[in-house]
Structures are given as structure tokens and as C-alpha cells.
Amino acid sequence: MTTNEITPVILCGGSGTRLWPVSRKSFPKQFIDLIGEGSLFQQSSKRLAGEGFAPPIVVTNSDFRFIVTQQLHDAGIDPGAILIEPEARNTAPALLAAALVAAKDDPDQLMLAAPSDHYITKADRFCESVHRGVAAARAGQIVTFGITPDRPETGFGYLELGEGAAHGARPLKRFVEKPELAEAERMLAAGGYLWNAGIFMYSARTLIDAFANHQPEMRGQVQASVNEAQPDLGFLRLDPKSWAKCEDISVDFAIMEKVDNLSVVAHDGDWSDMGGWNAVHQHAERDAQGVALQGKAHAVDCKDTLLRSESGAVQLVGLGLQNIVAVAMQDAVLVADRSRTANLGDVVKQMRAAHVPQADNFPKDHRPWGFFETLILSKSFQVKRIVVNPGAALSLQSHKFRSEHWIVVVGTAKVTVGPDKDNLKVQLVHENESVYIPLGAIHRMENPGDTPMELIEVQTGSYLGEDDIVRYEDVYARGQGAKG
Structure with a gap:
């Protein structure tokens, strides 16, 4: 790292319920190939890579840590520190923790805090906007990047610009909460207002000082969590005891609305926070009737509609639809008026209250070694498709309530199985061969090959939950339970 490089801080712990059913708690929107090339997280990471940028600091949670590393690897990006939040506490503690970690090497290191789920089509223009704010950030300002509005948008907060300019940035007069339509129209006509993108640049020292002045209690709590991180x-796992004491609050409310050293740089390129299906429709390729098709979808006499199929086995057909969003998945289907999709977060809450598993979980479950997806689930048996990455291995484990039968369909599996750890047998199981894992047996599955290995697993037993796992050895150090 050089003193002239900017360290991106990428936050990727959100759940994105307004893009249900594609985005769910177990695999939220930032990791999905929603629009453009790669996931939103990968696009954000690439946008903030290369000349002028240091390796990014990523702040995420335990469940997503291996997804983060895999997606960064696939995008060709070598990360800096990856901080694991013990629990969600919003953006204020997360950004302070990243600043404290960076300050250990260089208190004057410039940092660019950015969400992982924004969509920006012209990365070079955005980077130009970022570099326009460097002088102000080096002068001790907290620089926020506002988006030049092109319509009276009620879904975003706004920034009202002050008079004058210093170091290439305008002073911020005030934050404006999400307005009613009439107020949004007035601000657009008046000029001097930008959409609040929630992107900030500052030196580590500047942000730490701001917390010391305006959130001294949180400053001490996060410092203790970083000091005791493992x-x-x-x-880098932040210490859970100190972290749990932090207030759950955004950096906007905790710091940005209180400081007097906040400046603004305007970005006039294409930008979206991908906050819902209307945003996807707006940025997707549309025909002359305003119809956007994604995946195996077909439209007849439709207008201003988005049709998206997430399953290669599901053909989605729209006939005579207008202003509709229809999203089909293997286990859930959304059909909604486009004007109502902003309410999807409330719908997900209702499904959670009713214990609907599709509210948060997919049939496809990503793990550090690959993924599995449930094909059939009944009271006493379950059928899964399991894909193991080259060179990857599941933990050495046993189950108290189920037995398993593995049939290899692609590649070769290296299987370890035995009644106890002192009597384990290792064998290679090739395509069209199978192996039986009795209830209580200690076992492990590995892929010794250089291409993904696939198998079909048939489970039978009195309980089939993912928490019926006792781990003895695990290269991913997940501990006990479903994911650890």
C-alpha cells in the first residue's frame, strides 16, 4: 500500500428483502447475478480495484465469509482484511472498525466506504468522481458522493448543497429525508440537491476523531472489539462481547448528521442502489413496450413489465400483463404490481411470522466447499444434489438421526467412513458408483479432482435438519451446528 492509494471499505452484510424471492437472508442480493456481469458485490469490488486503489477491506458476517472470498477470487481480486461482525450493528460500528484496523498501519490512510449492492454502469466516470474528492479528504473533510438527480425520486434521501467550494468539493448544507413527490419535484426544479448515495471518503484518522467527538462510547466499544479480535x-473475527454493546445505528445518524467537516462531490453517471424490482426493471434491457425479460421468460402483449425466471426448468410466460413484476424460482413465485414492490419487506416479515421457510432460505445452500440443493423433502427422507469444488472437503462428521446414501454422478469422490475415528476406511467412489453411510458413522467427502464433483444424496431418518452435524475435523473451522 502507498500513501496515495485509497482503501475501499465494502460493506456486505445486508439481507435485501425488497428483492425477494431472488434475494433472501441466506444469500442476499449483493451476491446475486442480478444485472450486469457478475454479482453486485463483484461489480463493486472491480470498480474499486486497480490503479489508485489498495486491496479492499470487507466487512461481512460469519455466514457470508466464504462466499466473499470465493466471489473475490472469481473476480480476480486479492482482498486486504476481511472483518467478521459477530452480529449486525448497522454501518456505524462497521465503518469505525475498518478505520481502526487501517489506522494501525497508517492513521492518514484514505478510505472509501461503499455498499456492495450498488449498480454503476460507467466505472471509469465514478472513479473520476472519487479522485475529485481526494484533496478535500486529505484536508480533513469527510467527503460524501451525491448523485445528480434526473427525476423527482421519492425513494432516496437528498443532500442540499451549500455555497462555495473548497478543494474541489461543495459544503453540505443539510441532509433531507426521503421526500413526498411534490417536494422531490420542487428540489429537482430548484437545483442544488443531490441524491444521497451513502458513499463516503475520509482518512482513517478523520473518521476515528469524529466518533471520539460524537460517539465516544461506541468509539471505546469498537476499539475494544478490534483489540480483542481473533x-x-x-x-479477523471482531470480539463479540464488546461488539454486542454497540448501538445499532447507521453512520449517517451516528456521525454524518453531526459533523461540521462534511463536503460533497457530485457524480452525474448512471447509478442505482438496486433497492427493489422497479430499479431492476429500469436498468434492464427493455423492448419498445417497456418489457424486460431475464432467464427463460416469454411475453405476449405485455407492457412495462419485468419477467424473470431463475430456474432453467421453469418457463415463465406473461400474457396481457401491464406494470407487473413476475419472478419465478424453483420454490417460490412473485407476482406483483410494480407500484407495490416497495412493500416486499413487509411481506417477508409476514412470511417469517407464519414460519414460511421461503422467507429466508433457498433450496440451494452455499457452503465453503461448494453447495447443495434440496430436490425432494418429506417427513422421513430427503434427496439432495451436492456439488463439491475441486480440492475441497466437507468436515469429518457424524449424524445422530439420519443415515445417508451417496451416488456419484460426475467426477470422483474420496470418501472416508467408519464406526469411530480409529477405524476409518478411505475409498474412491467413481461415477455411477455409490456408498452407504450408516446412522452414527463418522464420515467425510472430498473432491480429489480438478473439476467440480457432483453426487446425489438420499437421507433417511427421524430428523433431517442441517443442525444434526457433529464435527470432528473441519478445514473451515466452522465449529458445531449447521454452519458454525
């Missing part, structure tokens, strides 16, 4: 397989 390395874990290349990640």
Missing part, C-alpha cells in the same frame, strides 16, 4: 483462517 484471526480465523485469514479472517
Whole structure:
């Protein structure tokens, strides 16, 4: 790292319920190939890579840590520190923790805090906007990047610009909460207002000082959590006891609305926070009737409609639809008026209250070694498709309530199985061969090959939950339970 490089801080712990059913708690929107090339997280990471940028600091949670590393690897990006939040506490503690970690090497290091789920089509223009704010940030300002509005938008907060300019940035007069339509129209006509993108640049020292002045209690709590953080397989786990004391609050409310050293740089390129299906429709390729098709979808006599199929086995057909969003998945289907999609977060809450599993979980479950998806689930048996990455291995484990039968369909599996750890047998199971894992047996599955290995697993037993796992050895150090 050089003193002239900017360290991106990428936040990727949100759940994105307004893009249900594609985005869910177990695999939220930032990791999905929603629009453009790669996931939103990968697009954000690439946008903030290369000349002028240091390796990013990523702040995420335990469940997503291996997804983060895999997606960064696939995008060709070598990360800096990856901080693991013990629990969600919003953006204020997360950004302070990243600043404290960076300040250990260089208190004057410039940092660019950015969400992982924004969509920006012209990365070079955005980087130009970022570099326009460097002088102000080096002068001790907290620089926020506002988006030049092109319509009276009621879904975003606004920034009202002050008079004058210093170091290439305008002073911020005030934050404006999400307005009613009439107020949004007035601000657009008046000029001097930008959409609040929630992107900030500052030196580590500047942000830490701001917390010391305006959130001294949180400053001490996060410092203690960083001081007691534990390395874990290349990640840095923040201390949970100190972290749990932090207030759950955004950096806007905790700091930005209180400081007097906040400046604004305007970005006039294409930008979206991808906050819902209307945003996807707006940025997707549309025909002359305003119809956007994604996946195996077909439209007849439709207008201003988005049709998206997430399953290669599901053909979605729209006939005579207008202003509709229809999204089909293997286990859930959304059909909604486009004007109502902003209410999807409330719908997900209702499904959670009714214990609907599709509210948060997918049939496809991503793990550090690959993924599995449930094909059939009944009271006493379950059928899964399991895909193991090249060179990857599941934990050495046993189950108290189920037995398993594995049939290899692609590649070769290296299988370890036995009644106890002192009597384990290792065998290679090739395509069209199978192996039986009795209830209580200690076992492990590995992929010794250089291409993904696939198998079909048939489970039978009195309980089939993912928490019926006793781990004895695990290269991913997940501990006990479903994911650890």
C-alpha cells in the first residue's frame, strides 16, 4: 500500500428483502447475478480495484465469509482484511472498525466506504468522481458522493448543497429525508440537491476523531472489539462481547448528521442502489413496450413489465400483463404490481411470522466447499444434489438421526467412513458408483479432482435438519451446528 492509494471499505452484510424471492437472508442480493456481469458485490469490488486503489477491506458476517472470498477470487481480486461482525450493528460500528484496523498501519490512510449492492454502469466516470474528492479528504473533510438527480425520486434521501467550494468539493448544507413527490419535484426544479448515495471518503484518522467527538462510547466499544479480535483462517473475527454493546445505528445518524467537516462531490453517471424490482426493471434491457425479460421468460402483449425466471426448468410466460413484476424460482413465485414492490419487506416479515421457510432460505445452500440443493423433502427422507469444488472437503462428521446414501454422478469422490475415528476406511467412489453411510458413522467427502464433483444424496431418518452435524475435523473451522 502507498500513501496515495485509497482503501475501499465494502460493506456486505445486508439481507435485501425488497428483492425477494431472488434475494433472501441466506444469500442476499449483493451476491446475486442480478444485472450486469457478475454479482453486485463483484461489480463493486472491480470498480474499486486497480490503479489508485489498495486491496479492499470487507466487512461481512460469519455466514457470508466464504462466499466473499470465493466471489473475490472469481473476480480476480486479492482482498486486504476481511472483518467478521459477530452480529449486525448497522454501518456505524462497521465503518469505525475498518478505520481502526487501517489506522494501525497508517492513521492518514484514505478510505472509501461503499455498499456492495450498488449498480454503476460507467466505472471509469465514478472513479473520476472519487479522485475529485481526494484533496478535500486529505484536508480533513469527510467527503460524501451525491448523485445528480434526473427525476423527482421519492425513494432516496437528498443532500442540499451549500455555497462555495473548497478543494474541489461543495459544503453540505443539510441532509433531507426521503421526500413526498411534490417536494422531490420542487428540489429537482430548484437545483442544488443531490441524491444521497451513502458513499463516503475520509482518512482513517478523520473518521476515528469524529466518533471520539460524537460517539465516544461506541468509539471505546469498537476499539475494544478490534483489540480483542481473533484471526480465523485469514479472517479477523471482531470480539463479540464488546461488539454486542454497540448501538445499532447507521453512520449517517451516528456521525454524518453531526459533523461540521462534511463536503460533497457530485457524480452525474448512471447509478442505482438496486433497492427493489422497479430499479431492476429500469436498468434492464427493455423492448419498445417497456418489457424486460431475464432467464427463460416469454411475453405476449405485455407492457412495462419485468419477467424473470431463475430456474432453467421453469418457463415463465406473461400474457396481457401491464406494470407487473413476475419472478419465478424453483420454490417460490412473485407476482406483483410494480407500484407495490416497495412493500416486499413487509411481506417477508409476514412470511417469517407464519414460519414460511421461503422467507429466508433457498433450496440451494452455499457452503465453503461448494453447495447443495434440496430436490425432494418429506417427513422421513430427503434427496439432495451436492456439488463439491475441486480440492475441497466437507468436515469429518457424524449424524445422530439420519443415515445417508451417496451416488456419484460426475467426477470422483474420496470418501472416508467408519464406526469411530480409529477405524476409518478411505475409498474412491467413481461415477455411477455409490456408498452407504450408516446412522452414527463418522464420515467425510472430498473432491480429489480438478473439476467440480457432483453426487446425489438420499437421507433417511427421524430428523433431517442441517443442525444434526457433529464435527470432528473441519478445514473451515466452522465449529458445531449447521454452519458454525
